[in-house]
Amino acid sequence: MSKIIMRQMKESQAGTISAIKVGGELGRRIRDMGLVPGTAIKIQGRAPLYDPVALKVMGFTLTLRNNEAEHIEVEVE
Amino acid sequence: MEPTIALAGNPNSGKTTLFNALTGARQHVGNYPGVTVEKKEGSYRHKGKRINIVDLPGTYSLTAYSVEEIVARDFLITEKPEVVIDIVDSSNLERNLYLAIQFLEMGVPLVLSLNMIDVAKTRGIEIDTQKLSELLGVPAVSTVARTGQGKEELMGAALSKAKESETIAPLVISYGDDLDKALGEMEAKIKAQDFLTDLYPARWVALKYLENDSQILEKGRKLNPDLAAKLEVMVQKVSAHLHNTLATEPEALISDHRYGFINALLKQGVIHRQYDQNRLYTSDKIDTVLTHRFLGPLIMLSVVMGLYQFTFTYSEMPVGWLEGFFGWLGDLASTHLPDGLFKSLVVSGIIDGVGGVLGFVPIIMFMFFGISILEDSGYLARVAYMLDRVFRMFGLHGNSVMAFIVSGGIAGGCAVPGVMATRTLRSPRERLATLLTAPFMNCGAKLPVFALLIAAFFAEKEAVAMFVITLIAWGGSLLAAKLLRMTVIKGAATPFVMELPPYRFPTFKGLIIHTWERTWQYIKKAGTVILGIAIILWAMMTFPGLPDSKVKEFGEQRTAITMAAPEYVVQEMLSADENPEFSNAAQDLKERLQVINQAEAEAGLKYSLAGRIGIVLEGITQLAGFDWRTNIALVGGFAAKEIVVSTLGTAYSLGEVDPEESESLSDALANSPAWSPLVACSLIIFTIFYAPCFVAVVCIAREAGSWKWGAFSMAFNTLFAFVLAILVFQIGKAMGY
Numbered sequence: 001m002s003k004i005i006m007r008q009m010k011e012s013q014a015g016t017i018s019a020i021k022v023g024g025e026l027g028r029r030i031r032d033m034g035l036v037p038g039t040a041i042k043i044q045g046r047a048p049l050y051d052p053v054a055l056k057v058m059g060f061t062l063t064l065r066n067n068e069a070e071h072i073e074v075e076v077e
Numbered sequence: 078m079e080p081t082i083a084l085a086g087n088p089n090s091g092k093t094t095l096f097n098a099l100t101g102a103r104q105h106v107g108n109y110p111g112v113t114v115e116k117k118e119g120s121y122r123h124k125g126k127r128i129n130i131v132d133l134p135g136t137y138s139l140t141a142y143s144v145e146e147i148v149a150r151d152f153l154i155t156e157k158p159e160v161v162i163d164i165v166d167s168s169n170l171e172r173n174l175y176l177a178i179q180f181l182e183m184g185v186p187l188v189l190s191l192n193m194i195d196v197a198k199t200r201g202i203e204i205d206t207q208k209l210s211e212l213l214g215v216p217a218v219s220t221v222a223r224t225g226q227g228k229e230e231l232m233g234a235a236l237s238k239a240k241e242s243e244t245i246a247p248l249v250i251s252y253g254d255d256l257d258k259a260l261g262e263m264e265a266k267i268k269a270q271d272f273l274t275d276l277y278p279a280r281w282v283a284l285k286y287l288e289n290d291s292q293i294l295e296k297g298r299k300l301n302p303d304l305a306a307k308l309e310v311m312v313q314k315v316s317a318h319l320h321n322t323l324a325t326e327p328e329a330l331i332s333d334h335r336y337g338f339i340n341a342l343l344k345q346g347v348i349h350r351q352y353d354q355n356r357l358y359t360s361d362k363i364d365t366v367l368t369h370r371f372l373g374p375l376i377m378l379s380v381v382m383g384l385y386q387f388t389f390t391y392s393e394m395p396v397g398w399l400e401g402f403f404g405w406l407g408d409l410a411s412t413h414l415p416d417g418l419f420k421s422l423v424v425s426g427i428i429d430g431v432g433g434v435l436g437f438v439p440i441i442m443f444m445f446f447g448i449s450i451l452e453d454s455g456y457l458a459r460v461a462y463m464l465d466r467v468f469r470m471f472g473l474h475g476n477s478v479m480a481f482i483v484s485g486g487i488a489g490g491c492a493v494p495g496v497m498a499t500r501t502l503r504s505p506r507e508r509l510a511t512l513l514t515a516p517f518m519n520c521g522a523k524l525p526v527f528a529l530l531i532a533a534f535f536a537e538k539e540a541v542a543m544f545v546i547t548l549i550a551w552g553g554s555l556l557a558a559k560l561l562r563m564t565v566i567k568g569a570a571t572p573f574v575m576e577l578p579p580y581r582f583p584t585f586k587g588l589i590i591h592t593w594e595r596t597w598q599y600i601k602k603a604g605t606v607i608l609g610i611a612i613i614l615w616a617m618m619t620f621p622g623l624p625d626s627k628v629k630e631f632g633e634q635r636t637a638i639t640m641a642a643p644e645y646v647v648q649e650m651l652s653a654d655e656n657p658e659f660s661n662a663a664q665d666l667k668e669r670l671q672v673i674n675q676a677e678a679e680a681g682l683k684y685s686l687a688g689r690i691g692i693v694l695e696g697i698t699q700l701a702g703f704d705w706r707t708n709i710a711l712v713g714g715f716a717a718k719e720i721v722v723s724t725l726g727t728a729y730s731l732g733e734v735d736p737e738e739s740e741s742l743s744d745a746l747a748n749s750p751a752w753s754p755l756v757a758c759s760l761i762i763f764t765i766f767y768a769p770c771f772v773a774v775v776c777i778a779r780e781a782g783s784w785k786w787g788a789f790s791m792a793f794n795t796l797f798a799f800v801l802a803i804l805v806f807q808i809g810k811a812m813g814y
Contacts, residue, residue, distance in 0.1 A: 014355070023326055025142045029574040031332035032138040034172045039336070042355045048370045049466035052573055056355040058171045059200070061364075061577040063462050065469070068572060 004076055006041075006053070006069040014042040015076035022071035034058050035072060079120075080239045081129040081156065082232075085149060085180065086164035087173050088135035089455075089578035091192045093117075095164055095222035096132040097587050099232070106594045109148045112782060115500075116148075117594075123232045131158065137172070139179045141292040144505065153185050154276050159239035162231065164190045167197035167204055167219065168579075170348060174339045175332075181213065184247035184278045188235045189217040190227070196579070200358060201351030209347045214248075223584055247278040252334045256287065256327060259315040263287075263308055272304050273297065286312050287327040360455075360579035368459055377463055381478065384451065385487050388444040388494070389521070395439035403432030421619060422612070430611025433717060435600070437493050437772065442596045444483055444494040449591040451479075452501055453583035458575060465573060471555045472562025472570070474507035481511070481554065485518035488547050492516035492773040496780055497595065504571030510558045512780050513790055516769035517554040519547060522718035525736035526764050529722055533743035534754040550765050557766075557797060565789075599776075610771045614716045618687045618709075618724075623680060631677040635670055642666050672730075679730040687712045701763065701802035702756040711763070717770050755814045759806040766798030 003018055017039045020030055034057055035041070044054040044061060051066045064072075086092040096104070100119025107116045117132040133152060134145035141147055153161065163180055165173040170191075180187050191206055210217040216234040220227035251257055263283035267274065273282050273296065285293040286308050297305035312327065319325055366372055407428045414420040451457045461475030468477050477499075478486075484495025495515045502508035519527070527546055535542045562568075622628075639647055642662070649663040659667065682688050683705070691708030698708055706728035713724035719736040726734025726742050729749075734742045746752045768791040769777065778787030 020329060023328065026572045026574075028138070028140055028142060028328065028332075029572040031329065032140070032175065033574055033576070034175065034336060036333045036336045038333075040355065044361065045365075045368065047368065047463050047466060048374050049463075051466045052462060054364075054368075054462065054577060056361075058169065059354045060169045060172065060579075061361070063573065063575050063577055065465065065570075065573045068574060 001075055001077065003073050006043075006055075006064075006072040006074050007066050009043045009053075009074060009076070011043055011045055013076060014040065015074040016040050017072060018075045019073040020071060021073060026068060026071070030064075030068070030072065033062055035062070041074065079127050079129045080159040080236070081131060082121075082235055082239070083131045083133050083152065083156075083158040083161045084164060085133045085161050085176070086135060086190075086192075087137055087166065087169075087176060089576060090135070090164045090166040090173060091222040092135055092164040093132060094584060094587055095190065095192065095220065095228075096130065097584075097590050098222055098225045098228060100130055101586075102590070104590070104594070106598060108782075109152075112144050112148060114144055114148045121232065123229075123236060126236075128232070128236070131156075136176065138176060139183070140288070141290045143503070145503070147292060150183070153180075153183065159186065160188055160235045161185045162188050162190050162235055164192050164220075164222070167191045167194045168200050168202060170197075170202075170204065171336070171339055171343065174342075175335060177213070178248060178250065178335060178338065181215070181248035182250065182278075182284065183281055184245050186238055186241070186245055187215045188231070188238050189213070189215055190222075190231050191217055191219040192222050194219040194227075195221050203349040203351075205347050205349075208345070209342075212342050212345060212347065247280060249280065250334060250338050252331055255315060255319060255322075256330060256334075259287065259311060259327075260284065263311055266304065266307065270301060270304050272301055283308075284331065287315070288331060289328060358579065363580055364459070364577070367456070368463060373459075373463055377460055380451070380456065381460075381482050382487070384444075384447045384479075385482055385490065387447045388440060388483065389489060389491075392439040392443040396436055399432065399436050399439065403428055403435075407432075418619070418622075422615065425619075426612045426615035427608070430608050430615070433611060434608065434772065437491065438596060438600060440491055441494045441497065441599055442592055444498065445592045445595045446588060448479060448498060448501065449588045450583055453581065453587055453591075455578045455580045457501060458577050461575065462577060469570060469573075471559045472507065472566075473511055473555075473558050474502055474504050474571075474573075476502050477507065477511040477515075477558075480515040481518055481551075484515040485520040485523070486547075486551065488519040488543065488550075489521045489524060490518060491520045491522075492518065492769050493599075493776050495520075496773060496776040497599065499780060500595075506562065506566050506568050507571060509781055509786070510561050510566050512777055513561060513786065513793070514554045514558040516773050516777070516790070516794070517550055517557060517766055519550050519765060520718065522770065523764055525719045525739065526714075526721045527761060529725075529736075529739045529743050529746070530757040530761055532740070533747040533752070534757040546761060546765065549762070553766055553797075553801070610775070611716065614713075614771070616686075617690075618682065618685050618713060620686060621684065623677070623684050627680060627684075628677075631673055631680075634673050638666065638669050638673070675727075675730045678727050682709060682724070682727050698799075700806065701799060702753075702759045702806040703763075703802075704751050706751075707760060711767065714764070715768060715771055717772070718764070721764065753814070755806060755809040758809065759802045762805050763798045763802040766794055766801060768792075768795045768798075 017035055017037050019037055020027055020035060039057060042056040044056050046053050052063045053066060053069050054061055054063045084092055084096055096117060096119065099121045104117055104119030108114065109116045114134050119130050121128045121130050133149045136146045136149050139146055139150050161180060163177045165177060177187065177189060191204060197204060206217050206219050216238055218227050218231040218234050220231055252260065260280060260283050263286060264279045267279040267282050282293060297308065316327055319327060319330065367376055407424050410420065410423050410428060414423060457476060460478060464478050465475035468475050479501065480495045480498045482490065483498050484490050484492045492515060496512045499508050499512040502511060531539055531542045646662045646666055649660060650667050687709050690712055691705040694708045695705045706725060709728055710721045710724040714721040722736040722739055723734050729742065729745050731741055731745060774787045774791055777790050778784045
């Protein structure tokens with residue numbers, strides 16, 4: 001088990017969110033969509049220009065820009 | 078009194094589909110006061126009783142960060158609907174309940190609609206509706222909005238909820254020891270002074286203080302600065318404590334606990350899943366192709382091209398019918414009204430003006446139909462996803478591409494539907510930047526101007542010239558957007574955090590309703606203003622009329638020519654209707670009279686207000702190589718860009734030149750000493766970038782929510798265009814062209 005930043009995760013890699021390190025509007029938007037510590041996520045893919053990133057969370061698909069995924073810490077196998 | 082039921086829910090939860098299923102065509106769209114968020118209202122009959130239904134904007138939460146969320150919660154507070162139906166996507170229950178429990182915390186009378194229960198079933202998700210209803214203490218009905226399943230039962234549940242007279246106790250969730258303690262203390266203070274409690278539950282106000290909610294903080298400071306300051310200090314204290322002990326902040330802790338509450342709730346046997354939650358569904362499999370690194374962009378390109386083709390090719394026929402009808406009406410008025418100002422007003426002002434407004438209607442309808450398909454199917458979100466990286470560099474959003482393409486990103490579009498297409502953008506700053514720069518694209522009305530100038534000066538390189546013009550428009554739009562985002566619309570990029578909804582087949586009913594309501598808004602609102610401006614423009618190019626002495630002079634010239642001709646030739650010419658085959662002499666006479674008529678028209682135009690403006694401006698516009706004739710034409714182009722061609726024709730004494738057949742005019746320009754390829758380049762640049770036609774300006778003002786932005790787009794674009802045109806002309810001149 002190790003903690004990495006979501007931005008560095010590879011396609012199909014799964015993990016559990018351990019921390020959201022941003023506040024304000026962005027932090028709020030991220031949390032509102034269910035990305036809170038303890039949530040399981042799985043990277044689904046990236047846009048053709050490698051940004052944004054698409055991930056599976058609670059059964060739906062969410063997209064985030066890389067610079068937004070930078071604030072999310074994920075515990076991976 | 079008719080009860081009001083508000084529909085709330087996450088975007089993509091099927092809320093609008095349910096609204097359409099309930100109200101059908103009995104709905105109308107307006108705006109919430111002061112903002113550009115659409116307000117949809119309609120009515121529904123349940124057992125003979127009329128119920129008023131309001132479709133609130135789709136939101137994920139109830140913060141003060143977005144206009145939609147503020148609008149939704151303000152509506153609940155000020156209008157106090159009898160019941161709120163929260164439409165929940167059953168296949169995505171956890172996230173959807175996040176909004177539901179926020180409603181319960183506000184103490185609104187809630188009924189849950191567990192929508193898309195069929196999708197949930199195919200995904201192996203089983204929901205115990207009864208259990209969920211018991212645990213949350215609210216009625217819950219499973220529905221399928223697309224087919225209308227559960228609709229009656231849902232409305233029945235809502236109406237019996239509306240009849241309950243007891244006040245609803247807000248839901249209380251535990252937010253952990255630290256926050257609970259702070260909440261308790263704050264709640265006591267709030268209750269003691271009746272601070273905002275006429276509007277909100279006391280605990281909810283305390284929660285919003287902890288969440289740092291800008292709207293509530295502001296209201297509090299105005300109402301009771303003393304208590305507001307005290308509450309803010311309490312929040313600071315607990316924030317500092319949380320920061321030191323848990324390295325977190327109240328806002329984060331609150332959402333963590335809300336999701337914790339939902340998880341605990343669902344674990345009590347509410348939900349049974351057959352498969353792993355994050356397994357891939359059909360929709361994800363489609364995405365592996367549609368958002369594929371190489372295939373994705375290619376498919377997107379063809380979809381966008383397809384939308385464009387659909388909009389402009391299929392609307393051609395109805396546009397033609399409308400043009401034909403207004404042409405016929407104009408002819409009818411021309412033949413039956415006596416010559417004079419009134420006739421000119423009716424034909425050139427009113428009929429042309431109304432025709433101009435309605436001429437856009439088929440294009441707008443087709444565009445919205447196409448975009449609704451992309452939007453309702455879920456593809457539009459993929460477009461934003463794939464293009465975001467590119468458009469973000471310029472301070473825009475991935476979905477900006479639709480507005481750009483429709484406006485003429487593929488030459489020949491139209492800025493009016495283009496500006497209206499920005500409605501699909503939910504990021505306010507990005508949306509504003511898009512709708513201000515999309516009119517730089519080469520709309521169909523600019524093309525005759527380019528065609529004229531290219532034919533006159535660059536005839537041998539037609540295709541290359543058109544391609545370069547398209548590139549210039551794109552480059553200019555994106556750079557202008559960047560410029561705007563760094564100056565007048567400054568501000569960080571709106572967080573992208575976006576859901577890619579599962580692909581769905583759009584319902585035909587939904588598409589038709591979508592298309593019609595947006596088109597009708599255009600006709601209703603824009604129509605009146607546009608007619609007014611059309612008349613003003615007509616007046617500018619008509620008044621003041623030539624002084625009597627001048628009119629007499631032209632009259633005398635005509636008389637002189639007619640007198641000089643033999644009587645039988647004059648007779649032959651006057652009997653034109655019956656005998657279109659003229660003898661040479663009669664033809665000659667007719668042409669000589671025509672020359673005088675056209676000279677009179679030129680003199681009249683020069684004498685009019687528009688002409689005078691053109692002449693006054695010549696001093697400055699010489700810097701870009703434009704003489705007074707070009708200036709008048711450009712003033713006329715504010716009515717519609719293709720008018721530049723016909724006005725130039727009048728200014729060059731060629732009569733009104735048909736924009737589609739401008740050979741005579743392009744010859745005149747090519748031979749005129751005032752023109753050169755360099756002047757043509759400068760004018761092309763100016764035409765691309767200067768003020769949008771006034772129909773587009775009216776739409777910009779409407780979509781941006783303020784006339785300020787309409788005025789801004791006229792001033793900014795004209796200045797931007799003029800600076801570029803001067804650069805082209807002066808640098809070109811210095812280089813010896």
